[in-house]
Amino acid sequence: MRLIPSFSGLQAAARASRSGGHAAPASQPPSVHPARLIVLISLWLATACNLPLWRAVVDLPGAMNLQRAGFLAAFIFIVAAGNAAVLALLGWGRAVKPVLIFAVLAAAFGSYFIAAYGIVIDADMLANVMQTDTREATSLFTLRLPLVVGALSVPPIWWLLRQRRARLSWLKLTLHQLLLIVGSVVAAALMLLWVFQPFSSTMRNHTQLRYMINPVNSFYAAAELAVRPFRQDQGPVQPVGADARLGASYAAPANKPPLLVLVLGETGRSGNFALNGYGRPTTPLLSARSDLVTARDAWSCGTSTATSVPCMFSHLGKEGYESRKGRYESLIDVLHHAGLAVLWVDNQGGCKGVCDRIGETNTSSSKVPGMCPDGECLDMVMLKGLDERIAALPAEQRARGTVVVLHQIGSHGPAYFRRSAPDRKPFQPECKSVNLQECSKEQLWNAYDNSIVETDHFLDETIRWLQSHDGTAQTSMIYVADHGESLGENNIYLHGMPYSIAPDVQKHVAWITWVSPAMEQRRGLTTACLREAMGAKRITHDNYFHSVLGLLDVQTGVYKPQLDLFSGCEGKAPQAKG
Numbered sequence: 295m296r297l298i299p300s301f302s303g304l305q306a307a308a309r310a311s312r313s314g315g316h317a318a319p320a321s322q323p324p325s326v327h328p329a330r331l332i333v334l335i336s337l338w339l340a341t342a343c344n345l346p347l348w349r350a351v352v353d354l355p356g357a358m359n360l361q362r363a364g365f366l367a368a369f370i371f372i373v374a375a376g377n378a379a380v381l382a383l384l385g386w387g388r389a390v391k392p393v394l395i396f397a398v399l400a401a402a403f404g405s406y407f408i409a410a411y412g413i414v415i416d417a418d419m420l421a422n423v424m425q426t427d428t429r430e431a432t433s434l435f436t437l438r439l440p441l442v443v444g445a446l447s448v449p450p451i452w453w454l455l456r457q458r459r460a461r462l463s464w465l466k467l468t469l470h471q472l473l474l475i476v477g478s479v480v481a482a483a484l485m486l487l488w489v490f491q492p493f494s495s496t497m498r499n500h501t502q503l504r505y506m507i508n509p510v511n512s513f514y515a516a517a518e519l520a521v522r523p524f525r526q527d528q529g530p531v532q533p534v535g536a537d538a539r540l541g542a543s544y545a546a547p548a549n550k551p552p553l554l555v556l557v558l559g560e561t562g563r564s565g566n567f568a569l570n571g572y573g574r575p576t577t578p579l580l581s582a583r584s585d586l587v588t589a590r591d592a593w594s595c596g597t598s599t600a601t602s603v604p605c606m607f608s609h610l611g612k613e614g615y616e617s618r619k620g621r622y623e624s625l626i627d628v629l630h631h632a633g634l635a636v637l638w639v640d641n642q643g644g645c646k647g648v649c650d651r652i653g654e655t656n657t658s659s660s661k662v663p664g665m666c667p668d669g670e671c672l673d674m675v676m677l678k679g680l681d682e683r684i685a686a687l688p689a690e691q692r693a694r695g696t697v698v699v700l701h702q703i704g705s706h707g708p709a710y711f712r713r714s715a716p717d718r719k720p721f722q723p724e725c726k727s728v729n730l731q732e733c734s735k736e737q738l739w740n741a742y743d744n745s746i747v748e749t750d751h752f753l754d755e756t757i758r759w760l761q762s763h764d765g766t767a768q769t770s771m772i773y774v775a776d777h778g779e780s781l782g783e784n785n786i787y788l789h790g791m792p793y794s795i796a797p798d799v800q801k802h803v804a805w806i807t808w809v810s811p812a813m814e815q816r817r818g819l820t821t822a823c824l825r826e827a828m829g830a831k832r833i834t835h836d837n838y839f840h841s842v843l844g845l846l847d848v849q850t851g852v853y854k855p856q857l858d859l860f861s862g863c864e865g866k867a868p869q870a871k872g
Contacts, residue, residue: 296603304775311520316378320867323457325459325461326459327470328387328462328471329375329471329474332382332394332474335397335398335454336375336381339377339401339649340373340374341370342373343401343405343508344401344405346371348369350500351365351496352366353572362838367404368493373507373510374432376478377397379474382471382474382529382641383471386467387467390676392458395511398454399451399452400413400445402443402511403832404509405508406442406446407661412785414795415505415508415511415515417515418600420515420516420519421519422601445610445695473549478823500699501792502791530575532621532623533547534609534852535623535627535628535850535851535852535853536631537850537866538848539848540632540633540694540847540849542847543670544694546635549598550766550768550812552768552816553767553771554664554695554697554769555841556699557752558670558699558700558702558703558776560702560703560704560795561776561778561779561789562705562775562778563705563778563800563802563804564775564804566742567588567746570588571590576729577750578747580806585808585809587807587821587835588805589827591830592803592832593801593832594775594800595777595836596612597777597778597791597792597800598776598787599777601631603646603648606649606774606776607624607625611857623658624652624701625838625842628848631850632850633691634694635696636686636687636826637683637687637699638655638658639657639676639701640655640656641675641700641703642657642704645701657676658703661665662675663760667711672714672748673704676700677752677756677759684696694769697846705742705786705787707730707779709728711744713726714746714748715748718751720743721739721740721741723736725737725738725741731787739781753773753806757771768813768816769810770807770845771806772782772806772808773804774805775804778797778803780797780799781799783797783799784797805833810826817847817864818865823863824859824860827862837857839857840855841858843858844861845865846848
C-alpha cells in the first residue's frame with residue numbers, strides 16, 4: 295500500500311483543487327525519446343524524400359525482379375540508417391528538433407530540384423547556388439516548388455512540433471546518442487555486406503546515384519564547401535604575370551592599338567550552333583560570314599559558371615586550378631600589368647572574382663527600352679554606351695590597346711524563352727515555362743535554339759561594332775562559352791553535374807574567333823591557317839589564357855606557347871609594311 299503520493303499525483307490534486315474538485319485533464323502529450331524522433335524522421339527522409347533516387351534505381355538496366363526488389367529494400371535501409379547516424383551526430387538535446395526540421399526542409403528542396411531538373415548535389419553545385427543572383431534564383435521558383443516542398447516537409451514538421459521531447463540527463467543522453475550512432479552504422483554496415491556485390495557494382499557503374507542520396511548529399515556538400523577555403527584560396531592573392539610587357543608589334547609605326555573583345559558566353563553548347571554543323575539554322579548571320587574560325591571540338595573546364603570562369607581565366611589549367619593551394623591573379627590582371635586598358639561589362643551574375651581588382655560594369659538591371667523586357671536585359675544592352683565606357687578608361691592605357699570582356703546572359707536556363715527578342719524567335723512553339731518537364735522536347739529545344747539565334751545576332755553586331763573602329767584600332771573577337779547544357783537527355787536538365795559524370799553536352803562548348811585583316815597582318819596570321827589549326831583540333835579552356843596573351847603579343851614568364859592556339863599560324867601571312 296502506497297502512503298506517500300507521487301509528484302504527479304500532487305500536481306493532479308492541485309489541478310483538481312483549482313478546478314473545483316474535478317481533476318483537470320493533462321494538457322501535455324507524453325514525452326518522446328529523442329532517438330525515436332531521429333529514427334522516424336530518418337525513415338521519412340529515406341522514403342518520401344528520396345523518391346527520385348528510388349526511381350533512378352528502378353530505372354537501371356535490367357528487369358525488376360525479386361533480386362532487384364531486395365536490393366532496393368536494402369538500399370532504403372542503408373540510407374535510413376545513414377541518415378539516423380548523421381542526425382544523431384548533429385542533433386543533441388534541444389538542438390534535435392531544429393536539426394531534424396532543417397534536414398526535412400533540405401531534403402524536400404533537394405528532392406524537388408533533383409526530380410524537376412535531373413541535377414545532382416555536390417559542393418560545386420552548392421557553390422553555384424550560393425553565387426546565383428536574385429534574378430536567376432527567382433526564375434527557378436514556380437507554383438510546383440512550394441507544392442512539392444510543402445507535401446514533403448509540412449507533415450513531418452507538423453508532427454515533430456507536436457511531440458514533447460523527453461528530457462534526459464547529460465550522461466544518459468550521451469550514452470543513448472552514441473548507441474544510436476554506433477547502432478545505425480553497424481546496421482548499415484551489416485546490410486551493406488549482405489548486398490555488397492550488387493551495391494558496389496551499381497555505385498561504380500552509376501556514380502550519379504551517390505549524389506542523389508538525400509539529404510546526406512547536401513550535408514556532405516556543405517561540409518566540403520566549408521573546408522574548401524582551408525585547402526585552397528588561402529592567404530593574399532598571389533601575383534601572376536607581374537613581368538608582363540608588350541611585344542615588338544607595339545613598336546611598329548604602322549600598327550594601331552589593338553582592340554580585342556572577349557565574349558564570355560553562357561551555356562553555349564557546341565552542338566546547337568549551325569556554324570558547327572547543327573541541322574537547324576541557329577546562326578544565320580555568323581554562317582553567312584567567311585571571316586570566322588569555329589572550333590568544333592572545344593571543351594570546358596567545368597560544368598558551371600562558378601567553376602569555369604575562374605578556371606579559364608587562370609594560368610593554372612584545369613588540373614592545376616582544381617588542386618590549387620592559394621589564390622592567384624587572373625588573365626585580367628596580367629593584361630593590366632602589361633599596361634593595357636581593360637573593361638569588364640557583365641550582363642550576368644558577376645565575374646566570379648576574376649575582375650575584382652579592376653571592377654566591372656553590370657548591365658543586367660538596366661532599363662533600356664526594347665532591350666530589357668520583364669526586368670531582364672538581353673545581351674545587346676552591353677553594346678549600348680560601350681564607346682563611352684571605353685573612353686572613360688585611362689588614356690595612357692588606351693593608347694597601348696584595349697581589352698573588353700562582355701559576359702553574356704546567353705542561354706542561361708531554365709527560362710530560355712527570356713533570352714531572345716520577340717523578333718528573333720524563328721523556332722515555334724517554344725517552351726515558356728521554367729518547369730521544363732512540362733514542355734515537349736520540341737518546345738524546349740525551340741526555346742533554347744532561339745537563345746542561340748539571339749547570341750548569333752549579338753556576336754554579329756559585336757563584330758560590326760569592332761569593324762566600325764578599324765580606323766583607330768586593329769580589332770578582333772574571341773567568343774568562348776563557359777559550359778554547355780542538358781536539354782532533357784536521359785531526363786537531365788540544366789548543368790552543374792560533377793565533371794567526371796556530367797554528359798558531354800554540359801562540357802562541349804562553342805568557341806568562335808574573328809580576326810580583322812589588320813590584326814591578321816599585325817600578328818602574321820591567316821584565317822585559313824587558323825581554321826586548319828583550330829577547326830577540328832581538340833582544345834580546352836586551358837588554351838584560353840595563353841591564346842589571348844599570344845594574340846595580343848603580351849610577353850610574360852607564365853605564357854606557354856604550346857597552349858597558344860595562334861602560335862602555330864604566326865608568321866604565315868605577310869606583315870604590314872611600315
